Amino acid sequence: xxxxxxxxxxxxxxxxxxxxxxxxxxxxxxxxxxxxxxxxxxxxxxxxxxxxxxxxxxxxxxxxxxxxxxxxxxxxxxxxxxxxxxxxxxxxxxxxxxxxxxxxxxxxxxxxxxxxxxxxxxxxxxxxxxxxxxxxxxxxxxxxxxxxxxxxxxxxxxxxxxxxxxxxxxxxxxxxxxxxxxxxxxxxxxxxxxxxxxxxxxxxxxxxxxxxxxxxxxxxxxxxxxxxxxxxxxxxxxxxxxxxxxxxxxxxxxxxxxxxxxxxxxxxxxxxxxxxxxxxxxxxxxxxxxxxxxxxxxxxxxxxxxxxxxxxxxxxxxxxxxxxxxxxxxxxxxxxxxxxxxxxxxxxxxxxxxxxxxxxxxxxxxxxxxxxxxxxxxxxxxxxxxxxxxxxxxxxxxxxxxxxxxxxxxxxxxxxxxxxxxxxxxxxxxxxxxxxxxxxxxxxxxxxxxxxxx
Numbered sequence: 001x002x003x004x005x006x007x008x009x010x011x012x013x014x015x016x017x018x019x020x021x022x023x024x025x026x027x028x029x030x031x032x033x034x035x036x037x038x039x040x041x042x043x044x045x046x047x048x049x050x051x052x053x054x055x056x057x058x059x060x061x062x063x064x065x066x067x068x069x070x071x072x073x074x075x076x077x078x079x080x081x082x083x084x085x086x087x088x089x090x091x092x093x094x095x096x097x098x099x100x101x102x103x104x105x106x107x108x109x110x111x112x113x114x115x116x117x118x119x120x121x122x123x124x125x126x127x128x129x130x131x132x133x134x135x136x137x138x139x140x141x142x143x144x145x146x147x148x149x150x151x152x153x154x155x156x157x158x159x160x161x162x163x164x165x166x167x168x169x170x171x172x173x174x175x176x177x178x179x180x181x182x183x184x185x186x187x188x189x190x191x192x193x194x195x196x197x198x199x200x201x202x203x204x205x206x207x208x209x210x211x212x213x214x215x216x217x218x219x220x221x222x223x224x225x226x227x228x229x230x231x232x233x234x235x236x237x238x239x240x241x242x243x244x245x246x247x248x249x250x251x252x253x254x255x256x257x258x259x260x261x262x263x264x265x266x267x268x269x270x271x272x273x274x275x276x277x278x279x280x281x282x283x284x285x286x287x288x289x290x291x292x293x294x295x296x297x298x299x300x301x302x303x304x305x306x307x308x309x310x311x312x313x314x315x316x317x318x319x320x321x322x323x324x325x326x327x328x329x330x331x332x333x334x335x336x337x338x339x340x341x342x343x344x345x346x347x348x349x350x351x352x353x354x355x356x357x358x359x360x361x362x363x364x365x366x367x368x369x370x371x372x373x374x375x376x377x378x379x380x381x382x383x384x385x386x387x388x389x390x391x392x393x394x395x396x397x398x399x400x401x402x403x404x405x406x407x408x409x410x411x412x413x414x415x416x417x418x419x420x421x422x423x424x425x426x427x428x429x430x431x432x433x434x435x436x437x438x439x440x441x442x443x444x445x446x447x448x449x450x451x452x453x454x
Contacts, residue, residue, distance in 0.1 A: 009346035012056060014038070014047035023050045028188055032358060032434060035331070039359045045345050053079065056347055057354045059363065061389035063343050064355050067334055068389075069397035074340055078333035079352040084183040086191055087205065089253070091261025092402075103258055104402070106241035110161060110234045111402045119160040120306035120409060126155045127414045128303055134422055137450045142427050144445035147173070149274040153267035156410050161234040161266060162219060169215050176264050178208035180441070216259045234262055268441075269328035270407045275442045276326040277318065277415055280373050282426045282448070287375060288419060291315050292453065295416035304413050312416050317375040319411045323393035325373065326440045327357040328407070332395060357392050358440075366390040423451040 015023060015038075026034035027050060035057065038046045044060040058067065067075050076096050085094045092103050109115070130152045137143055150173050158166035166172060182205035185193075195202060220239055223231075231237075238258050245251035281288040291314065298304075298311035309316070332355040340347045347353060362370040366386060367377070376382060394401035401407075418424065427447040434440040 010344055012045035012047040012345045013042045014049070015042075017049055020050060023048055031331070032440075035354070035356045035359050036362075039356075039363075045343050053352060055079070055352050055354055056342075056345075057356065058342055059356060059359050060343060061360070061366065061387035064360060064389040064392060064396060066342055067353055067355055068332065068392070068395065068399070071340060072397040072399070074337050075334035075353060076337060078335040078354075079187075081187075081333055082335070084186050086186050086195065087179055087183040088261060088264070089257030091257045093261050093265060102241065103238075103254075106237045107234050107258075107262065108402055110232060110237055111406065113405060115232065116160075116405045116409065117306045119406070120304070120413075122159040123156050123406075123410050124303040124305070124413055124417075126152055126159060127410075127417045129155070130414065131417050131422065134418065134424075134450050135452075138422070138452050140450070142447040142449050145278060145424065145448045146271065146275050146442055146445045149271040150267060152274075152414065153271040153410065154263075156270075156406075157263060157266045160406060161262065163231065163233045163235065164219055164222070171211055172215055172263075175208035175211045175215075176268065178204040179212070179260070179264060180268070181205070182208075212260050212263075213256050216256050219259070220255065235259070238262075266403055266406075270410055272441055273319065273322055273326070273328060273407070273411050274414055275446050276440070277322045277411070278418075278424045278448065279426060279432055279442070279446060280322060280325075281318075281415075281419070282424060284373055287318065287373070288423075291318055291415060292419040295420040299416060299420060304416060306409070309409060309412060312412050314375065315412050315416050315419075316408070317378040318415065319408060320378040320393075321373060321375040324361040324367075324377070324391060325371075326434070327361060327393045328401070329393075329395060330358040330440050331356045355392075360389075361391060361393075363390065421453050423453055424448045425451060 023034065026037075038048060038057055039059045044058065044063065046055075046057040046059070048055045048057060058064070077094055081094050088094050090099060092100065092107070095103060130148060134143070134148065154166050154173060158164045178201070181201050185201060193199070193202075195206075219235060223235055223239060238255060242251040242254040242258070245254060281291065294312060294314045298308055304312070334353040334355070336347050336349055336351045336353055338349050342353070361367065364370055367390075389396060394404040425448060427449065430444070430447055432446060433443045
């Protein structure tokens with residue numbers, strides 16, 4: 001559609017051109033504030049002109065439904081992710097069209113409910129090893145919680161999606177940090193800086209990219225050597241799909257891009273969710289005690305099984321509430337392929353459209369006291385009147401996150417097992433600063449001390 005019934009094209013309200021410098025400052029330095037202040041001041045539809053770019057920001061469940069699901073074919077990946085392609089390549093996060101469909105078809109079977117249920121034991125064992133490592137630090141020197149959570153999620157990813165032990169690749173976690181930093185730089189700079197310019201972060205990125213390619217080549221070579229290239233995990237499926245490419249060089253590039261993307265997205269978002277969870281539990285001891293009591297009641301002293309997810313209902317509610325406040329993907333940029341109308345407002349072809357779960361999850365019309373941490377919001381008796389698209393932590397529509405079930409199981413098991421026997425406490429006077437990229441990263445590692453449960 002190109003206009004209203006009266007033929008008049010309605011344009012969303014927004015800041016004047018004179019506000020460009022302030023908007024640009026927030027775009028570079030505080031993107032959360034940029035989106036939050038726009039929603040607070042102008043409402044559910046905002047038009048922001050920032051230099052040569054005009055952003056159309058929509059912040060209502062019906063808007064999200066239209067852009068992400070009902071008319072998803074008209075909205076390709078947009079500002080930021082397009083530029084991040086220079087760092088991330090053409091994996092599931094950045095690809096479009098036939099290539100994306102081919103990638104999704106290749107990987108989706110590895111995330112089916114039945115297969116994920118079969119991975120519950122591996123997830124529980126990895127979480128158990130993390131608990132053992134944390135227990136060794138009881139009443140000791142503060143630990144870097146995000147390093148511990150990243151180590152866990154990489155271990156789970158390796159065992160469940162790649163059928164490999166990634167612990168021997170000691171630098172892979174730091175390599176992913178360098179890739180994310182470069183992707184963020186590409187997004188903010190609109191890829192205006194050539195990658196050959198020897199800036200420190202670009203030098204780190206080039207080294208990291210080389211290391212990740214080496215890891216992917218090593219994993220693929222092992223799979224072929226072991227004669228299990230026809231397995232049902234992500235590694236085998238991506239190898240089989242990329243081997244069908246007529247151009248071997250393109251096939252190798254696809255292999256690198258897709259596996260690096262799977263490994264990045266498959267561990268970063270869950271590690272971030274776990275970090276935010278323990279930070280919030282430390283600030284809300286009464287909620288932490290409920291999680292602990294449930295874990296002790298449901299699990300006793302054994303490892304959790306897939307069936308225990310039903311019993312760990314309150315812990316699941318905690319994870320859901322954490323993802324409301326700090327969604328795994330905080331913003332969903334899209335580019336309109338043709339003229340459209342969203343919420344009665346005209347969106348021209350080529351427009352940069354933003355759906356922001358971070359602000360949508362705090363919309364006061366759908367969330368009472370939206371900034372308060374309250375897992376009871378996700379009690380099944382309290383959610384029936386909430387619009388479906390008021391809560392989209394894993395996105396929505398065709399590009400809904402394929403790994404949502406694995407991520408939820410991993411987070412629920414880990415939180416329950418740690419809470420059952422350990423008490424993590426934030427180091428006094430430490431400030432958590434969100435650093436948005438794929439997820440709301442926690443800058444500074446979130447230092448915590450480990451204590452035994454009384």
